Amino acid sequence: MKVRRFLPAMLALILLVSIGLVGCSSSNDDSKEGKGSSKGDVVVDIFQFKVEFKDQFKKLAEKYEKENTGVKINITTVGGGEDYGAALKSKFASGNEPTIYNVGGPQDVKDWEAKLADLSDTKAASLALDGTLEGVKKGDEILGLPYNQEGYGFIYNTKVFEKAGIDPKEITSFSALEDAVKTLDKKKKDLGLDAVFALPGKETWVTGLHLSNTFLAPEFNGNVMDAYNAKKVDFKYADAFKHVLDLENKYSVQPTVSLDYSQQVEELFSTGKVAMIQQGNWVYGSIEGIDPELAENSIGLLPIPVEGYKEDAIPVGVPMYWAVNKNKNDKEITEAKKFLDWLYTSDAGKEAVINDFKFIPAYDGFDASKISDPLAKAVYNYAKDGKTIAWVFMGYPTGWGQEQLGINIQKYISGKMSWADLVNESKKSWEAAR
Numbered sequence: 001m002k003v004r005r006f007l008p009a010m011l012a013l014i015l016l017v018s019i020g021l022v023g024c025s026s027s028n029d030d031s032k033e034g035k036g037s038s039k040g041d042v043v044v045d046i047f048q049f050k051v052e053f054k055d056q057f058k059k060l061a062e063k064y065e066k067e068n069t070g071v072k073i074n075i076t077t078v079g080g081g082e083d084y085g086a087a088l089k090s091k092f093a094s095g096n097e098p099t100i101y102n103v104g105g106p107q108d109v110k111d112w113e114a115k116l117a118d119l120s121d122t123k124a125a126s127l128a129l130d131g132t133l134e135g136v137k138k139g140d141e142i143l144g145l146p147y148n149q150e151g152y153g154f155i156y157n158t159k160v161f162e163k164a165g166i167d168p169k170e171i172t173s174f175s176a177l178e179d180a181v182k183t184l185d186k187k188k189k190d191l192g193l194d195a196v197f198a199l200p201g202k203e204t205w206v207t208g209l210h211l212s213n214t215f216l217a218p219e220f221n222g223n224v225m226d227a228y229n230a231k232k233v234d235f236k237y238a239d240a241f242k243h244v245l246d247l248e249n250k251y252s253v254q255p256t257v258s259l260d261y262s263q264q265v266e267e268l269f270s271t272g273k274v275a276m277i278q279q280g281n282w283v284y285g286s287i288e289g290i291d292p293e294l295a296e297n298s299i300g301l302l303p304i305p306v307e308g309y310k311e312d313a314i315p316v317g318v319p320m321y322w323a324v325n326k327n328k329n330d331k332e333i334t335e336a337k338k339f340l341d342w343l344y345t346s347d348a349g350k351e352a353v354i355n356d357f358k359f360i361p362a363y364d365g366f367d368a369s370k371i372s373d374p375l376a377k378a379v380y381n382y383a384k385d386g387k388t389i390a391w392v393f394m395g396y397p398t399g400w401g402q403e404q405l406g407i408n409i410q411k412y413i414s415g416k417m418s419w420a421d422l423v424n425e426s427k428k429s430w431e432a433a434r
Contacts, residue, residue, distance in 0.1 A: 041072045042335045047091055047098035049084040049320060050147070051077050052285045056356040060349070064342060071335055085399075099328050099336045102320045103144050105135030105394025106228040116143040117326035122337050124344045127363040135224050135394060136321050144321030145340055148359035151379030151388070152210055152280030153314040154302040157294070160184070160191050160275045172312035174243060174305040181251050184275050196275050198268040199248040201256035201413050206278060207245070208406025210315070211304070213393040215241035218309045220392050227395025233430045235423045240307040242419050248278065249413045257414045266290060278304070281375035282319070284358055288373075301378035303387070310389060314382050317391025318362055397433030404429040 048057075054077040061073040076098075078087040088101060092115070103112055119125050120142040125133070128146055136144035154177075161168055164187050166180050184196045200206050215237040220226040235241070249256050253268060265283050268274045270290035277283075281301075288295035305311035324336045343349040344363050353359045354370045360379055361368075371377055382388055393401050405426045411417035417425075 041070055042331050043072045043074065044100060044332060044336050044339060045096070045098045046073065046075045046100040047088060047102075048075065048077055048100070048322075049079040049102050050282070051079040052282050053357040053359075056352065060343070060352045060356070061339075063348060064339060068335075068338075071339075073339065083402075097325055097327065099325055099332050100340070101323050101325065102147075103136070103323045104320060105224050107394060107396065107398055109136055109138065109143050111398060112323065113138070113143075115323075115325050115327060117324040117333055117337075118142065119145055119324060119337065119340075123341045124363060127345065127365055129362050129364060132318050132362045135228075144323050145344075146318040146362035147320050147322065148318070148353070148357070149316060149362050149379070149383075150280050150282055150319045150360065151301070151314045151316040151382060152278070153304050154276045155269070155279050155283065155375065156276045156300050156302055157269070157272065158298045158300050160193070160272070163191055164275075168300055168302060171302050172305075174240070174307050174311060177302070177305055178247060181247055181276075185251050191275070192272060193275055194268070194273045195251060195253040197248045197252040198259060198264040198274045198277050199252040199256040199413075200259045200261050200264040201249075201410055202258055202260045203264075204402040204406025204410070206261070207409040208404075209393045209396075209401040210280075211245065211278065212241070212401060212405055213391060214244075214304045214315055214389055215306055217315070217390050217392045218306065220395070222390035222392065224390070224392045224395040227392040230395075231431065231434045233427055235427065237306055237309060238419075238423050240305075240309070243307065244304060245409070245413070255414070257410050270294065276302070281358075281360070281373070281379050284373045284375045295373070299374055301375055301382075303382075304389075306389070310387070313387040313389050314379065315391055316379060316383050316388040397430060400426075400430055400433055404433075 054075070058075055061075055065071055065073055078084050084102065091098060103109060103116070109116065118141040120140065122145065124145050125142045132146045132149075133142055133144075136142060156168065158168070164184055166183060171177050171180055181196050184191065184193065188194075188196065216227070216233065216235070219234055219236045220230060253259060253274060264277050265279060265286050269277045270287045272294070284295060287299065301314065303312045303314050322340055324333055324340075326333065328336070344353065344361075345365065350366055353361060354366060355372065358373050358376060360371060360376050368380065371380055408417060408422045408426055412419060412422045
């Protein structure tokens with residue numbers, strides 16, 4: 001079955017996540033500018049955000065180099081604890097502008113428009129799934145190509161749930177989630193848990209972007225362009241937002257405000273010290289690297305319940321887009337487009353995308369039955385069943401999700417701001433930005 005068939009119509013409204021975000025753990029320079037290049041080579045410098053597949057991506061780039069004599073692909077990866085957006089600005093300011101880099105949705109397109117080449121002539125653009133390009137279009141131009149599709153929710157340890165006598169299939173509402181959390185908390189000593197959750201309050205992309213998106217998407221009709229054009233935000237589902245955040249914070253390893261992504265995923269969940277984390281399918285590789293048995297056989301994905309809207313759905317969208325720097329010379333631009341096409345349309349590229357990168361493809365022409373890891377399969381099934389919430393946070397004003405709302409959430413969970421003040425200040429900062 002082709003990937004396109006499992007997507008519900010609502011995915012036409014989905015786009016991605018804010019710059020800097022989406023599931024990362026550290027910064028890594030995989031190569032230096034011009035490293036290993038020979039005189040006369042066409043050098044394509046890639047500056048990208050997703051650390052989870054950086055090693056596999058580097059190996060695939062080396063394969064491309066062998067098949068395309070005279071081309072050198074340099075990859076630099078910045079993500080996780082590092083702010084990709086700030087790093088990208090510094091990269092351009094340094095004078096060493098990358099050939100290929102990453103942008104999010106419409107706000108990033110506006111911010112980087114002067115540097116974005118039109119990719120409408122690529123084969124990949126013609127194969128992108130319906131709706132995945134909406135936020136990177138300007139007139140007839142297509143200014144980005146989607147990485148993949150991703151979904152997030154509460155990743156849980158199935159063995160811990162089984163031992164606690166909890167049936168995850170029954171957790172389709174906030175009240176059911178709350179009951180399960182309280183049961184886990186009561187039994188945490190017997191279950192070998194330090195806590196039920198690990199809430200990484202230090203990571204404002206987790207709270208200010210991903211978590212907030214779940215509760216703000218409904219008021220923007222699940223449409224990133226509605227969010228982008230909105231002059232104000234109402235926080236219609238503020239109570240539901242507060243209930244989930246409070247639940248995570250109360251039953252988490254403390255102090256949450258200083259807990260980061262690496263601690264959450266690698267030190268706590270992957271070692272069985274917590275039962276649940278709010279993350280997405282991108283963490284599979286990290287979990288597998290620490291405990292393959294846990295990754296392959298003992299993890300599942302629960303919904304993030306939005307009381308009064310959808311209580312059995314997960315947010316699904318495109319995490320980031322590949323962009324090409326239109327200020328590079330014609331040879332570099334041509335080779336950059338050729339590489340991106342090869343990545344998503346060649347047999348070698350498609351094999352790596354599904355089996356090595358563990359991506360859920362955002363393009364037609366892939367065999368969805370080859371999706372291998374349980375988290376990706378879970379996202380696939382939620383989307384197939386229409387149990388999804390759109391990604392609209394790339395329609396937020398620049399920096400608002402992390403630098404305004406995310407910081408306010410840090411103040412709230414550390415007891416330095418009331419929820420009412422958080423909502424009011426976040427509303428004001430949105431309006432001021434617009």
